[in-house]
Amino acid sequence: MAVIETVNLTKVYGHAETAVTALDHVNMVMQAGEFVAVMGPSGCGKSTLLHLIGGLDRPTEGCVRLEGRDTSRLSDTQLTELRRRKLGFVFQFFNLMPVLSALDNAALPLLLDGARPEHARAKAAEWLHRMGLGARLSHRPRELSGGQQQRVALARALVAEPLVILADEPTGNLDTRASDEVVGLLRQIADEAGRSVLMVTHDPRLAAYADRIAFLKDGRIVDETRLSGDRDAEAQVTREKVAAL
Numbered sequence: 187m188a189v190i191e192t193v194n195l196t197k198v199y200g201h202a203e204t205a206v207t208a209l210d211h212v213n214m215v216m217q218a219g220e221f222v223a224v225m226g227p228s229g230c231g232k233s234t235l236l237h238l239i240g241g242l243d244r245p246t247e248g249c250v251r252l253e254g255r256d257t258s259r260l261s262d263t264q265l266t267e268l269r270r271r272k273l274g275f276v277f278q279f280f281n282l283m284p285v286l287s288a289l290d291n292a293a294l295p296l297l298l299d300g301a302r303p304e305h306a307r308a309k310a311a312e313w314l315h316r317m318g319l320g321a322r323l324s325h326r327p328r329e330l331s332g333g334q335q336q337r338v339a340l341a342r343a344l345v346a347e348p349l350v351i352l353a354d355e356p357t358g359n360l361d362t363r364a365s366d367e368v369v370g371l372l373r374q375i376a377d378e379a380g381r382s383v384l385m386v387t388h389d390p391r392l393a394a395y396a397d398r399i400a401f402l403k404d405g406r407i408v409d410e411t412r413l414s415g416d417r418d419a420e421a422q423v424t425r426e427k428v429a430a431l
């Protein structure tokens with residue numbers, strides 16, 4: 187069964203003359219363990235797509251199914267719970283709590299969900315180790331590099347063992363090397379843990395880590411390409427496609 191399915195997913199912001207159709211009947215399916223990159227020009231609806239799939243906003247028309255369940259039928263409380271348990275978010279600006287240590291930042295979703303603090307911290311430590319941050323548990327975000335902060339955010343996104351990771355330009359503030367580390371970790375998570383990853387990126391080189399690229403334009407999916415695994419060749423083809431959008 188598909189982990190995520192969008193059915194005619196549509197989002198219109200505003201009304202009448204000021205109405206903007208950010209997403210226009212998008213149908214897409216993601217399987218468990220699949221890593222999908224979303225590309226397209228600024229304003230084409232990439233963030234809106236992630237917000238709707240993530241239950242941060244509700245569609246104007248159509249629906250999102252998570253493990254076959256229509257999320258638009260859920261109450262706000264149920265949606266919040268689903269978000270906390272099934273979805274992990276990673277953003278361009280790492281959105282870490284400045285006063286908390288790396289460990290407590292990563293443990294936060296479990297703590298908010300009422301887990302025992304020892305259990306939450308043990309889980310967080312496990313993920314931080316996997317992210318290569320075993321020696322940074324008590325550091326505050328400002329004591330970490332951008333790449334390290336994003337890896338803390340990744341540990342936080344994974345700590346509740348979600349089905350799906352939604353990453354909106356997660357490397358937008360990182361240099362090339364840190365970007366490769368973060369996207370390499372997303373690739374690993376999809377491969378080893380069987381989680382689905384949906385990542386927005388502008389960089390064809392990073393999109394080439396995915397299994398598939400969905401190209402968005404004016405709120406519609408205009409092309410979906412399955413990748414061969416030859417990352418250099420795929421990046422080149424993708425560069426040409428992006429330029430032609």
Ligand SMILES: Nc1ncnc2c1ncn2[C@@H]1O[C@H](COP(=O)(O)OP(=O)(O)O)[C@@H](O)[C@H]1O
Binds near residue numbers: 208227
């Ligand atoms: N909260 C909002 N209110 C009104 N318009 C919005 C809102 N969020 C996004 N939009 C508009 O919807 C379109 C898609 O935006 P977005 O999904 O952020 O694009 P992308 O992430 O691809 O740059 C843009 O035209 C944007 O201006």
Ligand SMILES: [Mg+2]
Binds near residue numbers: 232233234
């Ligand atoms: Mg965006």
